[in-house]
Amino acid sequence: MGIDLVLFDLDDVLVDYSHEVRCRTLGERIGRDADAVRAALFESGLERQADLGRIDPEGVARVLSETLATPVTLGDCVAARAAAMTPRLALGDLIAALAARCRLAVLTNNGLMVRDHFATLCPPFAAHFAGAVHCSAMYGMTKPDPAVFAHCAEALGVAPSRVLFIDDKAANAGGAIRAGMSGHHYQGIAGLRSALAAHHLLENPSHGV
Incomplete structure (x- = not known):
């Protein structure tokens, strides 16, 4: 059976x-050290709650403001996330x-900030995934739970x-x-190219497309 969506x-x-870059960048923007940001965002479980859709991006900024005792805006959070990502x-x-051959979409274990600000976070790929960025927060569960994949496929209509x-991560592919x-299980471009070729998704896989 063929593939309609990657x-x-x-x-x-x-x-x-x-x-590390995300914590350092946010810390620099708000005048706090990276360790304090890491504790407030990750060690506290706040990011996990966002990944599960239990708190929205504005709520994350509010909680960080309270925890770190300094104003943190959604813009600060987006800028720090963008700095941490290198396309x-x-x-x-x-x-x-x-x-040119099939539909493309993203499914990531992340809060809604990544979906809502994808064009700012990942401009080189934004056009190819416009309107098709799906986050675990949309479904209240994270990969590798098979249910999140089923919900995502249903939402995409495929x-x-x-x-x-x-x-x-092999577990997520599983x-x-x-x-x-x-x-x-992505381990490099060469392996990905072979997998795509096996599904007849590349015209000339041997020519490094």
């Missing part, structure tokens, strides 16, 4: 991502080639059997497979 993970697939431009041609999911999708 569903990408975000962090460490489409972009390199760094918690993998080497994937650009491959993504453009895919976009049968799971027609989806190829790509993630740098969750997609259990949901009825095809799954690829």
Whole structure:
């Protein structure tokens, strides 16, 4: 059966991502050290609550303001997230080639900020994924739970059997497979290209598209 949609993970697939850079950048913007930001955002469980959709982006900024005893805006949070993400431009041609042959979407374990501000966070790929960025927060559950893949496929209006999911974590690729999708454990462009070719999604896979 053919593939109608290629569903990408975000962090460490489409972009390199760094918690350290995110904490340092937010700290610099609000006058707090990175360790304090890390404790308030990650060690407290706040980011996890956002990933599960239990607090919205504005709420995250409010809680950080209270915890760190200094104003934190949504703009600060977006800027810090953007600084922590480096798009993998080497994937650009491959993504453009895919976009000409099938639908593309993102499924990431993240809060709604990533969905709502994707164009700011990842401008090189924004056009290819416009309106198709799905976050765990939308479904109240995270990968690798097979249910999140099923809900995402339903929201995208595509049968799971027609989806190829790509993630740098083998467990997440396995969750997609259990949901009825095809799954690829991303470990580099060469392996991804081979997987796409196996699904007849590249015209000339041997020519480095």
